[in-house]
Amino acid sequence: MLVAPSILSADFGRLAEDVKAICDGGCDLVHVDVMDGHFVPNLTIGPVVVSSVAKTATKPLDIHLMVENNSFFVDLFAPLKPKYISFHIEEEKHPHRLIQKIRSRGIRPAIVLNPHTPPESIEFLLADVDMVLLMSVNPGFGGQKFIPSVIEKAKRLKALIEQHNPACLIQVDGGVNDKNIDQLKEAGVDIVVAGSYVFGHIDGYKKAIKLLS
Numbered sequence: 001m002l003v004a005p006s007i008l009s010a011d012f013g014r015l016a017e018d019v020k021a022i023c024d025g026g027c028d029l030v031h032v033d034v035m036d037g038h039f040v041p042n043l044t045i046g047p048v049v050v051s052s053v054a055k056t057a058t059k060p061l062d063i064h065l066m067v068e069n070n071s072f073f074v075d076l077f078a079p080l081k082p083k084y085i086s087f088h089i090e091e092e093k094h095p096h097r098l099i100q101k102i103r104s105r106g107i108r109p110a111i112v113l114n115p116h117t118p119p120e121s122i123e124f125l126l127a128d129v130d131m132v133l134l135m136s137v138n139p140g141f142g143g144q145k146f147i148p149s150v151i152e153k154a155k156r157l158k159a160l161i162e163q164h165n166p167a168c169l170i171q172v173d174g175g176v177n178d179k180n181i182d183q184l185k186e187a188g189v190d191i192v193v194a195g196s197y198v199f200g201h202i203d204g205y206k207k208a209i210k211l212l213s
């Protein structure tokens, strides 16, 4: 299992130290939650702060857009050369065009599904993306409770992926911890995002990452 700590739960007063610590602690990706206050009821960080994260991080960035105007935000973040940019299907009228735009910038495109969105809704986009992110909480905040129906959804998505694009990865985001990690592994999930679990772990970030991987 690959682990992508979400810096939403980091200490923003010492963000560089926290980014360095998760990278030194063995994380695989640095997950960055971008919220615009419209698609979700919260605001986070823009390219000014994320460019400083990119300078410190020794692992690739994984940018999760929770915004209304995806194309505009792709233009803002593409110069930072993240490994992935993921966007919500619920907020995109022209997903295929956006996927092509992300790929044309040398970035791997990924689609995010909210808890209510069925995996079948993106069946004919699977061939074009490198990853699908399943939300296991309602997007907007860290520290929420895991929604267990994501397990069944991951299994259904895995079957569709095997049919259309076996190289496509499955990522799960929200409420991930050491209690649900085994179920996620069994369901075929490749990458977990974890914010409060990693940054709040009593034994430190390295141990928390190890317990999920």
Ligand code: DX5
Pocket: 006, 008, 009, 031, 033, 064, 137, 138, 139, 140, 141, 142, 143, 144, 173, 174, 175, 176, 193, 194, 195, 196, 197
């Ligand atoms: C929620 C974000 C998540 C969040 C996860 O909208 O997409 O990445 O930071 O935080 P935890 O792991 O605390 O649920």
Ligand code: ZN
Pocket: 006, 031, 032, 033, 064, 173, 193
């Ligand atoms: Zn996220």
